[in-house]
Amino acid sequence: MNIKEIDNQYVLPTYARADVEFVSGKNATLFDSEGKKYIDFTSGIGVVSVGHANERVAKALCEQVASLTHTSNLYYIAPQALAAQKVVEASGYDMQCFFGNSGAEANEGAIKIARKHGERDGEIKRYKIITLNHSFHGRTITTVKATGQESMHNYFGPFPDGFVYAEDIDEIESLLDDHTAGVMIELIQGEGGVEPQNKEKVQQVAKLLKEREIPLIVDEVQTGAYRIGEFTASQAYEIEPEIITLAKGVGGGVPVGIVMTTLKHVLQAGDHGSTFGGNYLSSHAVCEVVDILNEKKQSGDLEITSLMFNQALEKFYEAYQDTFTQKVGIGMMCGLRVKDGDTLTNIINLARQNGVMVLKAGRNTLRFLPPLTITKEEIDEGFSALNSAMSQL
Ligand SMILES: *Cc1c(COP(=O)(O)O)cnc(C)c1O
Numbered sequence: 395m396n397i398k399e400i401d402n403q404y405v406l407p408t409y410a411r412a413d414v415e416f417v418s419g420k421n422a423t424l425f426d427s428e429g430k431k432y433i434d435f436t437s438g439i440g441v442v443s444v445g446h447a448n449e450r451v452a453k454a455l456c457e458q459v460a461s462l463t464h465t466s467n468l469y470y471i472a473p474q475a476l477a478a479q480k481v482v483e484a485s486g487y488d489m490q491c492f493f494g495n496s497g498a499e500a501n502e503g504a505i506k507i508a509r510k511h512g513e514r515d516g517e518i519k520r521y522k523i524i525t526l527n528h529s530f531h532g533r534t535i536t537t538v539k540a541t542g543q544e545s546m547h548n549y550f551g552p553f554p555d556g557f558v559y560a561e562d563i564d565e566i567e568s569l570l571d572d573h574t575a576g577v578m579i580e581l582i583q584g585e586g587g588v589e590p591q592n593k594e595k596v597q598q599v600a601k602l603l604k605e606r607e608i609p610l611i612v613d614e615v616q617t618g619a620y621r622i623g624e625f626t627a628s629q630a631y632e633i634e635p636e637i638i639t640l641a642k643g644v645g646g647g648v649p650v651g652i653v654m655t656t657l658k659h660v661l662q663a664g665d666h667g668s669t670f671g672g673n674y675l676s677s678h679a680v681c682e683v684v685d686i687l688n689e690k691k692q693s694g695d696l697e698i699t700s701l702m703f704n705q706a707l708e709k710f711y712e713a714y715q716d717t718f719t720q721k722v723g724i725g726m727m728c729g730l731r732v733k734d735g736d737t738l739t740n741i742i743n744l745a746r747q748n749g750v751m752v753l754k755a756g757r758n759t760l761r762f763l764p765p766l767t768i769t770k771e772e773i774d775e776g777f778s779a780l781n782s783a784m785s786q787l
Contacts, residue, residue: 397427412746419446422768422776424751433750433776437765440584440616440727443643444686445765451646454682455675464673473677480684481644481652484625487634489654492661493672497615497641498532500651501578503666504611504637505536507653508576511609511660520575520608521556524566528756530585531578531613540578543586563595567602576609576637581627584616587756588722588729593631600633609636609657619643620687620696620766622725630724643766648679687766700725702770706777707762714784717741722759726766729759737787744783750776 395403397415415427422445424432437443444451458473465471478491492503505523512520525531529542538546539553542560547553556575560566566577581596583589603610610633617627618640624630626638634656641651651671670676690696703726711721711730720731732738735757742760745752755761764773 412743414746421445421448422765422772431749432746433772433779435762435764435776436751436753437643437763438647439753440621440642440763441645442647443619443621443766444646444683445767446647448646448686448767450686451679451682454678455648458674458678462674464670464675466669467667467672471672471674471677473674473681474672477672477677477680477684480681480688481625481640481654484684484688485638485654486625486629487638487654487656489638489656490658492653492655492666493677494651494653494668495649495670495676496532496651497613497639498534498537498651499668499671500615500639500641500653501531501537501540501611501613502534503651503653504578504613504639504655505540505576506666507637507655507657507660508578508609508611510665511657512573512575514660518572520573522558522571522574523556523611524558524560524569524574524577526563526566526579526583527559527561528583528586528589529578529580529613530583532615563591563599566599570602570606570608574606574608576611577603578611578613580613580617581631582617582622582724582727583756584727584761585755587759588727588761589756590722590724591631596631597633600635604634609655611635611637611639613639615639615641615651616643616763617727619683620691620725621727621763623697623700625687625691627724644683645676645679646683648676650676650680652680690766696766699766699768703762703764703768703773704728706773710777710780713781717784717787718760723762726762726764729755729761732758732760734758740787741783744786745780748779748782748786750779750783752780 416424418425422434424434525540525542527542531537531540539557612628612635637655718730722729753761
C-alpha cells in the first residue's frame, strides 16, 4: 500500500487533502515524493516561520533531545523559563506566560484566565466572552463555540454557555454588560479571510475595556511571532491587551501554544496545567525561533523580506485585475480577494500543479503566509509559477 492508501484506511477523514506528499524541504522550498520542487507560500499555515529544516532550529532541537525532552511541570524547566523571558521581552509587555501545545489550547487558557478574573472581581459573576463574527479561535468544544461562524456550531453541542458574537468591532460596545468577562479578537482575522481591523477602532475598544476593567484578549495565534512585522500585532496596533495568545509561528514547527497576560495572579497552583506544555523540546524551539526572528527584525532583514514579498504580490495583483478585486493584509500575512470561490479553488490547484503552494481563507481570499525567511529567489520562483498557473486558468 502507498501512503495515500494507508492514510485513507487508518486516518479519520477530517481533512480534504490535496494529492501531494512532501518528503523534504529547505527554507521556503519543498520537495514531494516524486522529487518535484515547490515554493511554499504557506509555511504550513503560518507555522514554519523560520523556514523548513532551519539549521539553527535543527541543531538546537537535536542537542535538546539528546539531553532531555520531558520531565513534567512538577520541576523547573530552564528552556521554559527562558522561552517565557524571550517572548515577554520581545513583546515589550509586562506579562507572564503559560505554555500549552496549540492555538486552541492557548485560547482555552485565555478564556479560563478571563473567567476566573471575572469571578473574583466583585459580587457579580462575569462569565461572558464577546468574540467577532467570522473569527476563528480553534477546534475544542469551547474554542469552536468562541469561533464566530455559525456553520461550525452544527454538531458537538451542548456547548459551554456565555459566548456572544459581535457583528463587527463597532458592535462590541453595545454588547458589554455586567456579566462580560472578556472580549477576544484577532487583529487580522486569518481563517475568516485576511481581514485587518481598523487601528483607531481597535484602540477605542481597548480604551473602553480598560475603563470598564474588562480584559481584552488578542488571539495572535496567526498574527504573532513577527508575522506582520512586530513580535505581536498588538504592538503594531499600539494597544496593551491584558491577554495575548500565541502558537503557530512561535514554535517554528514544534507544537506550542502560549498564553501571556498582565493578570499574573489570577491563576494559582492547580488552576490550570498541561502535561506536555512548555517541555524541554518545545520550549527550546521557541527560544531558538524567537532569537532568529529577533535578529532578523533588528538587522532590518525582516522588513526587506516583507517589502520584497509585497512588491511581487502587488505586481502579480495588478497583472490579473480581471480575477482579483483587492489586495489585503499587513506584513507577511496577505491575501488577494478573488472574484468568486470556484476561481479561487482553481487557482490553488493550478498553483500546486505549477509548483507553488498557496492557501484559501474565508470564502474568496487567496492567502499568502510565506516563511519570514523566504529569499528573493524563492519569491521570484513562486510568483513565476503563479503566473504559469494563471495562464492556465
Ligand atoms: C490556527 C488558529 C487557531 C487554532 O490553532 P490550533 O493550533 O490549530 O489549535 C486559533 N486562532 C487563530 C487566530 C488561528 O489562526
